Amino acid sequence: MEKEGLDSALNLMNRRGMIMPSAQIYGEVGGFYDYGPIGLKIKKRIEALWRRRLVEGLGNLEIETSLIAPEQVFRASGHLETFADPVSVCKKCGYSHRADKMLAEFYERRNDKAKAEAAKHANLNELKKMILDAELKCERCGAKLEDVEMFNLMLATKVGSLGSTQSYLRPETAQGTFLDFKNIFKIYGLKLPIGIGQSGKAFRNEISPRNILVRMREFSQMELEYFFDPEEKDLAINGKKVDEGVFSNEITFASTAGGGDESVVGKVSISKLMEEGHIPNKLFGYLLYQENEFMKALGFDDDAYKFVELSKDELPHYSKGNVDLEAKIGGKYEELAGTAYRTDFDLKNHETLSKEDMHVFNNDKKVMPHVVEFAMGLDRTFLALISNSLYKDDKRGWEVLRLNESITPYDFALFPLQRDDKLMDKSAEIRDALLKKGYSVFYSYTGSIGKRYARADEIGINRALTVDYDTLNDGSVTVRDMLTTSQERIKVDSLL
Secondary structure, three states: OEEOOHHHHHHHHHHOOOEEEOOHHHOOOOOOEEEOHHHHHHHHHHHHHHHHHHHHHHOOEEOOOOOEEEHHHHHHHOHHHHOEEEEEEOOOOOOEEEHHHHHHHHHHHOOOHHHHHHHHHOOHHHHHHHHHHHOOEOOOOOOEOOOOEEEEOOEEEEEOOOOOEEEEEOOOOHHHHHHHHHHHHHHOOOOOOEEEEEEEEEEOOOOOOEOOOOEOOEEEEEEEEEEEOOOOOOOEEOOEEOOHHHHHOEEEEEEOOOOOOOEEEEEEEHHHHHHOOOOOOHHHHHHHHHHHHHHHHHOOOHHHEEEEEOOHHHOOOOOOOEEEEEEEEOOEEEEEEEEEEEEOHHHHHHHHHHOOOOOEEEOOEEEOOEEEEEEEEHHHHHHHHHHHHEEEEOOOOEEEEOOOOOOOOOOEEEEEOOOOHHHHHHHHHHHHHHHHOOOOEEEOOOOOHHHHHHHHHHOOOOEEEEEOHHHHHHOEEEEEEOOOOOEEEEEHHHHO
């Protein structure tokens, strides 16, 4: 089998309705996508694995907070002042372009890595000069671009019958977690460190959405906020000291901390990264270890992703240290997640503006917790996983989506050999029994059995059950393994 590229993955997702542009019949609005049945199942299973391993598996808690919050929340968080990107608006047609991204892509196409990197870190005046020097033109009408200004990405809304309360759709799930933290800490009788996870929608008014699910205006995040006492030297999770042997694990690591081009370090142990100051604390290192294990559990090959330390001028306004998790999508690395040392920035700012004391008592000591955050884009992870898991099998003559067992959209495909009432009735009986047992089942009776196998293979169903006339006599079915195409007879009762 040979691995397919991004174009083949996008073709598959379109053909099988995994994702679809939202409100397409009225003309597509960039940055909004709907998930079809198969795509949604895979997306939900990625989320379930995150929950199982990083939330429940580490003894953490999960909450769900509001999508909308009043203006004060985002004034305290710094988003109203700093959450902005450089935009170049065409003076002829009014089309907006993300200036730094457009310049970086322009120079990458010309293999000028130095200028592409410079565009990522340039200020407004520098970006304006670079756009003029490069003679960049509007993507829509072809007119020359001239000016650059900052554009705030917050999506605003008015709340109340008279629209008297200025509010915003959240640009991240994190702020709701910070607002609820003290209540949860007291109600559940917690001790630091403790993680609180949240998965849900976030919204950013992107200047120029592109790359399908990479840069969206409405997207799904999986975030874990780990609250801890910065003065505590030993790392214990839920009362159990962490085995520091995990820090000997190696990850693929690169850094832009020195400025300029990214320096690829290669495989290096987490303990060495901590010793050299690339990782700010043990909790941060422990989360990188867990993230690496999560990527393996999702099914990513070792060479398909890397961790990248950000330079100081790349850091978000709240961070004292960031390591991004990047994965290959179409041969190019894209950010899937970020681990950030947010210190006490958020809790302290909310305390200042709300006048509510955000300290907690931990081990008989009043503490303002610090936070290490792991925030992962669910849509980007979905896209990266599909594009890294699709293979062309020349022997079969069709594509095969090779997904780990925990990520497959269905546990079984179930096919009656042909459209015979007896076989279809028996298939329905088996389907109901499997569903009752907690399995998910993809049931199909149209088309030849070969075509149905092909459909199951290309959406990542690892096992197909075929109901034939022997099933009516002895209760056995043919089980076909998607990876090897081998077949064997088993009793249905062995699955129940």
